[in-house]
Amino acid sequence: MENIKACIFNIQKYSIHDGPGIRTVVFFKSCPLKCLWCSNPESQNSIQQITWDKSKCLKCLRCVHNCEHNAISLNNNLIEIDSRKCVSCFRCVKSCPKKSLIIEGKYLTLSEVMEDIIKDNVFYQESNGGVTLSGGEVLEQYEFATELLKLLKENNIHTAIETTGYTSNEIFSDFIKSVDLLLFDVKHYDREKHFKTTNVYNDVIIENLRIAVEKDKDVIIRIPVIPTINSSLEDAKGFCTLLKSIGATKINLLPFHQFGQKKYELLNKYYSFKNIEQLHEEDLLEYQKIFIENGFNCYF
Incomplete structure (x- = not known):
């Protein structure tokens, strides 16, 4: 147990x-x-989630380019994560130079x-x-x-x-x-x-x-x-x-x-x-x- x-x-x-x-x-x-x-x-x-802190974000789009599942996009100057496509590999989190992406859970x-x-x-x-x-x-x-x-x-x-x-x-x-x-x-x-x-x-x-x-x-x-x-x-x-x-x-x-x-x-x-x-x-x-x-x- x-x-x-x-x-x-x-x-x-x-x-x-x-x-x-x-x-x-x-x-x-x-x-x-x-x-x-x-x-x-x-x-x-009930599962792990990714939060985005726009105050830290450089808009470098490394997270977008590193996502192999096309779950991340930039829309209206906002980073958006599609939970239907995200497989929780967290490559995006690891690639963020300013740690604006954080794993919750x-x-x-x-x-x-x-x-x-x-x-x-x-x-x-x-x-x-x-x-x-x-x-x-x-x-x-x-x-x-x-x-x-x-x-x-x-x-x-x-x-x-x-x-x-x-x-x-x-x-x-x-x-x-x-x-x-x-x-x-x-x-x-x-x-x-x-x-x-x-x-x-x-x-x-x-x-x-x-x-x-x-x-x-x-x-x-x-x-x-x-x-x-x-x-x-x-x-x-x-x-x-x-x-x-x-x-x-x-x-x-x-x-x-x-x-x-x-x-x-x-x-x-x-x-x-x-x-x-x-x-x-x-x-x-x-x-x-x-x-x-x-x-x-x-x-x-």
Whole structure:
């Protein structure tokens, strides 16, 4: 099993925002949701991708000439990569003199990931920290992630996952056995609005959240508060109604930000929230108040 691989797009060290203490966050590529505001658009695709940074590009066209599959072209002064023709040989990346082409995602074995994680074991122990599996959606590569969780538990490392909960009930129930903390994203309480903004319905998400709560797992609900999507006071009340019926108690509000905007440019991908102003904690105090009045432990 140590030779099985997963597509990982980042391993972030010394994180203090994705669970208790100092943590290492392993970001898994691939996500079944296509949230319009996604701050990690490079995580949505399940395979390796090439991003292009136009600020570094010389327009020397070495990438175009080195591609044997005619997958790269220059159109309207933009380098474009046809994913249907690209075979991931990465000759283009290797030929770029200014490193304006970057590979997003790397296939790693369990041994390679654990080797990187275990280097910081002393920090986990001293800070009561651990490892968080995130994404994308970690459940898209659940076989690898399940084995990784087992190895972490064998090494007495606290485990957390950040998840959309979008998978079958059977997979979810088995997967969370080795998880100490679930950071469970809930994008919308309304079924149709959830589909409109994420491209999936929330039925199985709600079912899996209910399973986690009924199994008495440590669950923190994370709500990304997005302008025009779920940011009204009526939306806050809608979330309260849903989450009270499930028995959730802890709510972490995540104000909308624009940290991922540059990534859409690198992927040459349209971003519908480009001109939307960020939200700050002070913008959501009344929103937070509704959760607190409904008995939730609600914080930013």
